[in-house]
Amino acid sequence: xxAAASAPRDVTSYGIGLAAPLALFxxxxxxxxxxxxxxxxxxxxxxxxIWGIGQYVHFLTDPFSLSVLGSTLLLGAExxxxxxxxxxxxxxxxxxxGSRTQTLIILIVxxxxxxxxxxRTFAWIVIxxxxxxxxxxxxxIGAIDTPIRLLYTQFGVVVALAQVQMPLMTLPLITxxxxxxxxxxxxxxxxxxxxxxxxWKVVLPLSLPGVIAGCTxxxxxxxxxxxxxSLVGGGQMLFMPMYLYQQxxxxxxxxxxxxxxxxxxxxxxxxxxxxxxxxRLSRGYGEx
Amino acid sequence: xxxxxxTWEAVSFEAVMIVTAMVALVIIIAPSLVVxxxxxxxxxxxxxxxxxxxxxxxxxxxxxxxxHFAARNSFIVAMWSTGLSIVLGVAAALAIARxxxxxxxxxxxxxxxxxxxxxxxxxxxxxxxxxLVGLPVSALTLVIxxxxxCVPYVVRNTVAALAQLEPALLESxxxxxxxxxxTFRRIVLPLIRPGIIAxxxxxxMSSFDNVPVSLFLRDAATDMxxxxxxxxxxxxxxxxxxxxSGVLIIATVALMAIMERATGLSKRLTS
Numbered sequence: 001x002x003a004a005a006s007a008p009r010d011v012t013s014y015g016i017g018l019a020a021p022l023a024l025f026x027x028x029x030x031x032x033x034x035x036x037x038x039x040x041x042x043x044x045x046x047x048x049x050i051w052g053i054g055q056y057v058h059f060l061t062d063p064f065s066l067s068v069l070g071s072t073l074l075l076g077a078e079x080x081x082x083x084x085x086x087x088x089x090x091x092x093x094x095x096x097x098g099s100r101t102q103t104l105i106i107l108i109v110x111x112x113x114x115x116x117x118x119x120r121t122f123a124w125i126v127i128x129x130x131x132x133x134x135x136x137x138x139x140x141i142g143a144i145d146t147p148i149r150l151l152y153t154q155f156g157v158v159v160a161l162a163q164v165q166m167p168l169m170t171l172p173l174i175t176x177x178x179x180x181x182x183x184x185x186x187x188x189x190x191x192x193x194x195x196x197x198x199x200w201k202v203v204l205p206l207s208l209p210g211v212i213a214g215c216t217x218x219x220x221x222x223x224x225x226x227x228x229x230s231l232v233g234g235g236q237m238l239f240m241p242m243y244l245y246q247q248x249x250x251x252x253x254x255x256x257x258x259x260x261x262x263x264x265x266x267x268x269x270x271x272x273x274x275x276x277x278x279x280r281l282s283r284g285y286g287e288x
Numbered sequence: 289x290x291x292x293x294x295t296w297e298a299v300s301f302e303a304v305m306i307v308t309a310m311v312a313l314v315i316i317i318a319p320s321l322v323v324x325x326x327x328x329x330x331x332x333x334x335x336x337x338x339x340x341x342x343x344x345x346x347x348x349x350x351x352x353x354x355x356h357f358a359a360r361n362s363f364i365v366a367m368w369s370t371g372l373s374i375v376l377g378v379a380a381a382l383a384i385a386r387x388x389x390x391x392x393x394x395x396x397x398x399x400x401x402x403x404x405x406x407x408x409x410x411x412x413x414x415x416x417x418x419x420l421v422g423l424p425v426s427a428l429t430l431v432i433x434x435x436x437x438c439v440p441y442v443v444r445n446t447v448a449a450l451a452q453l454e455p456a457l458l459e460s461x462x463x464x465x466x467x468x469x470x471t472f473r474r475i476v477l478p479l480i481r482p483g484i485i486a487x488x489x490x491x492x493m494s495s496f497d498n499v500p501v502s503l504f505l506r507d508a509a510t511d512m513x514x515x516x517x518x519x520x521x522x523x524x525x526x527x528x529x530x531x532x533s534g535v536l537i538i539a540t541v542a543l544m545a546i547m548e549r550a551t552g553l554s555k556r557l558t559s
Contacts, residue, residue, distance in 0.1 A: 012455040019383035019395050022376040030436050037413035086312035093309040106554035115540050116497045118517040119533040123319030126334050133336045174558045195301035220404040226500050241408045248412050261409035
């Protein structure tokens with residue numbers, strides 16, 4: 001196979017030079033800004049005249065800043081867990097229905113990805129609000145006497161984000177489940193393992209690369225979801241994106257906003273890297 | 289004995305999976321349906337179910353010139369960003385799709401990184417750089433910023449389409465005497481076109497909907513639709529926004545149906 005591929009390589013591949021325009025574009029408008037942001041964050045004063053790591057010291061010794069970072073990371077974990085629990089069965093169902101239903105499932109899953117994020121979030125305000133569907137239903141069946149608080153709570157933010165980010169979890173899962181040889185499940189069952197055991201011992205381990213890909217995307221998207229966090233979370237709950245925006249836009253404290261951005265970037269990168277390492281481990285596990 | 293036990297187990301497993309999947313699908317689709325229903329309310333508030341139905345808020349929307357202006361800006365920026373993303377992204381995808389070397393892997397990670405990095409941090413950093421080099425925020429800075437965060441979709445979908453392209457087709461074309469550019473125009477491009485269109489579609493939608501980058505890179509004269517909606521929602525629950533949301537949902541579903549016909553969008557994103 002290699003011998004056959006080496007000779008006609010010229011006709012089937014294109015020069016790396018074709019990537020140059022986009023690479024230059026990214027260097028100028030993506031890498032350079034981030035470098036510049038990092039440099040600015042290494043200034044102790046708001047004007048950017050005195051060098052130092054004061055902004056980082058400030059963030060990392062300030063209990064308030066640390067609690068914002070902590071609650072943001074926790075939020076991501078909760079949303080990812082909920083997406084996995086709800087998304088896996090969708091992916092499982094997808095491979096057990098006819099092709100028309102498959103298309104329907106994909107289009108339903110894709111709908112939140114393509115609908116405006118403000119619209120999606122707006123819908124959750126209508127659902128979770130004091131006069132919202134959940135409250136009016138509970139009131140009318142007599143389960144509660146006064147409207148319960150759902151909007152501006154952690155619960156509300158997690159559910160709304162899980163719905164918004166669901167495609168990012170479900171699509172990789174659908175892909176990976178499609179690659180698992182169905183015979184393995186049959187073999188497991190005929191060897192006496194029940195459905196649950198087959199799921200835990202065969203299907204889930206083999207689908208780990210998809211699970212990890214989905215978790216990475218969902219986690220990154222959930223903790224950076226500025227609009228949903230701010231509208232469903234309200235003023236009381238502060239997460240990293242809003243904290244960054246307030247410091248940059250309202251308070252004009254650019255070096256501190258820069259430090260927040262860099263710490264936030266590293267937090268996201270750390271999570272992506274850990275998931276990536278787990279992914280490599282899981283591929284080895286899947287092949288073993 | 290054991291087969292009966294297994295059957296019960298299989299039934300319980302399937303019941304749990306199917307019920308959870310159904311609940312999940314309802315959770316996914318419910319918000320869109322709720323907004324559609326509420327937008328046809330005859331009342332002044334967003335109560336569900338509405339007290340009565342009318343199209344009055346859609347009429348109101350027809351006269352909301354501020355929203356029209358913002359929508360026009362968002363549309364123009366999304367068109368330019370998508371165009372730029374196609375030109376830069378397809379070329380880059382051709383370069384990195386079939387070569388497994390270290391440099392192409394590095395480039396691939398670089399081009400994909402806007403998907404996971406916080407867009408708000410990128411928006412802030414771009415604003416800082418533009419102000420440093422003396423480029424004032426304008427429609428141009430918006431298009432540049434949007435292109436950075438939207439081009440990954442074009443690259444990813446084009447790479448996926450190229451990966452499915454049969455190398456034998458290109459070899460046969462070359463053996464039959466076709467030049468590289470002829471092969472590209474007559475074989476490669478038609479075969480990967482659905483992938484490019486699907487990627488461009490997602491890029492367009494995400495640019496049209498972008499808030500975090502636009503927040504920093506727009507000027508006072510460029511009002512963007514999602515930002516206007518967000519600011520309106522922070523103040524009060526406006527039923528006009530519900531009508532606008534209804535229009536956007538219907539437009540999205542219609543575009544998805546067209547894309548499904550044209551490119552097999554659903555298969556494209558799951559293989």
